[in-house]
Amino acid sequence: MTGVRPSGSDPSAPRHRFGRRSVYRTNTGSDPQGLTPLVALLLVVSITPARAEPLKLEPGKALELLCETRGVVVATDAANATSGQTRLRIEPEAGSAARGTWTIVASEETHKAGIGVTLKETCAKGCPFDVSAKGEAQLWAPGVKALNNLADGEALSIAVIRPEDQSLRASTFRGKDIEALEEGTCRVASP
Numbered sequence: 001m002t003g004v005r006p007s008g009s010d011p012s013a014p015r016h017r018f019g020r021r022s023v024y025r026t027n028t029g030s031d032p033q034g035l036t037p038l039v040a041l042l043l044v045v046s047i048t049p050a051r052a053e054p055l056k057l058e059p060g061k062a063l064e065l066l067c068e069t070r071g072v073v074v075a076t077d078a079a080n081a082t083s084g085q086t087r088l089r090i091e092p093e094a095g096s097a098a099r100g101t102w103t104i105v106a107s108e109e110t111h112k113a114g115i116g117v118t119l120k121e122t123c124a125k126g127c128p129f130d131v132s133a134k135g136e137a138q139l140w141a142p143g144v145k146a147l148n149n150l151a152d153g154e155a156l157s158i159a160v161i162r163p164e165d166q167s168l169r170a171s172t173f174r175g176k177d178i179e180a181l182e183e184g185t186c187r188v189a190s191p
Contacts, residue, residue, distance in 0.1 A: 055137065055163040055188075060094035064105060065161070067168050069184025071113030075174060084111030087189060090129060090137065101126030104141045115141070115159055115170050115182055137161040139170075150175055161186060 021089070031189055050190040057063060057102040070083035103126050107116025119141045129142040139159040152175045159170035159182070170182040 019069060021070050034182055038189070049112040055161060055166050055186075057090065057092050057097040057131070057137065059092050059097045062091045064089050064189040065166070065186040066189040067116075067184055067186035069111070069114055069168060069170075070112070071115075071127070071170070071180055071182030073113045073180045075177065080113055082111045082113040083184075084108035084114060086111065086114055086118075087114030087188070088116075090127070090139075096129040100129055102129045105126070112180055115172070118172065118180065119157055132160075135163045137163070145164075147173060147176065 011154050037097065055065075058125050064090045067086045067088060068084075070081065073080040084107070087105040089105050090100065090101055090102045092098075102115050105124050107114060108119060109117060111117055118133075127139065128144055129139045130144065132138055137160070139157075139161070141157040142155075145156055147156065149156055150173060154174065155174050157170060157172040159168055161168050166186040168182070168184050168186050170180075171178060172180040
């Protein structure tokens with residue numbers, strides 16, 4: 001359909017431009033926009049973002065994820081919101097993909113509300129991860145601990161990555177209070 005007017009189209013009908021493609025009206029009857037169902041489908045497909053491949057962890061095989069997130073520090077008087085990229089490395093144990101360690105490979109320093117900056121030193125030698133009953137990767141920092149067991153002033157971060165769409169949600173607590181929240185999406189990073 002690009003650049004050539006299809007047979008049966010109305011030569012006086014205007015063409016619609018979508019990106020680098022021209023779409024010509026072929027139906028001038030009851031469709032006020034002049035868009036046939038096929039063209040409408042093409043529009044939906046062209047504006048729907050590509051879905052990420054499901055996250056697959058394999059025993060003993062490290063995986064790096066590039067995550068684009070936005071976060072906010074809510075523990076201060078003014079909410080400090082930042083956004084940016086963080087590159088995470090997940091290393092499952094040799095005998096099981098259900099647990100292992102994770103580290104931060106790189107993070108944008110301006111993304112101060114992100115786990116990439118806040119946990120870089122804490123997880124420099126690795127923090128634990130496990131997989132929930134729902135198949136979600138749970139990244140803990142500094143270790144696995146129940147929220148109700150935190151002492152006053154003790155910090156705990158947990159990031160959850162859903163396997164089906166690689167969405168990430170992270171919460172950081174200090175004592176029993178929320179200190180920061182973060183969300184975004186990840187994708188498997190190229191080696």
